[in-house]
Amino acid sequence: MLAVVREPHTEISLSGAGACDMLALLRSKYQVDVLDHSLVDDGGELVEIRDMAFGKKYSKKLLAGYRLKADLTQERLAELSGVSQNVISEYETGKRRLTRQAAAKFAKALGVEPERLLAH
Numbered sequence: 001m002l003a004v005v006r007e008p009h010t011e012i013s014l015s016g017a018g019a020c021d022m023l024a025l026l027r028s029k030y031q032v033d034v035l036d037h038s039l040v041d042d043g044g045e046l047v048e049i050r051d052m053a054f055g056k057k058y059s060k061k062l063l064a065g066y067r068l069k070a071d072l073t074q075e076r077l078a079e080l081s082g083v084s085q086n087v088i089s090e091y092e093t094g095k096r097r098l099t100r101q102a103a104a105k106f107a108k109a110l111g112v113e114p115e116r117l118l119a120h
Contacts, residue, residue: 063117098117
C-alpha cells in the first residue's frame with residue numbers, strides 16, 4: 001500500500017507481513033492517508049489523491065515518485081517509455097502538464113495504472 005503522512009509530509013510504501021501493524025502505529029501518531037490498497041487491505045477507506053489538497057498541490061510529483069519507487073533514473077524511464085529525458089524533466093517539474101497519452105506510456109514502463117499518475 002502507498003500511504004502519505006500529512007505532517008511531516010512523508011510518503012511510505014508498505015507491504016508484506018506487518019504492513020497493517022505498521023500502518024496502525026503510524027496512524028496512532030500522525031494523520032495518514034492511504035492512497036493505494038493494492039498490496040494490503042487494512043479495511044480503511046481508500047483516499048483518491050486527486051480529491052486531497054496534497055494531490056492538487058503535488059500532482060506534478062506523482063511521476064517522479066513512481067519513477068523513484070521503481071528505482072529508475074529519468075534517462076532509464078526515457079528508454080522504457082520512448083519519451084525524451086528532457087520532456088520527463090518538464091513533466092516532473094510542472095513545466096508541462098501530463099497528458100493521458102504520456103501517462104499511458106509512463107504507466108506501462110513503471111508497471112502501474114495510468115490513473116495513478118494523473119491527479120488532475
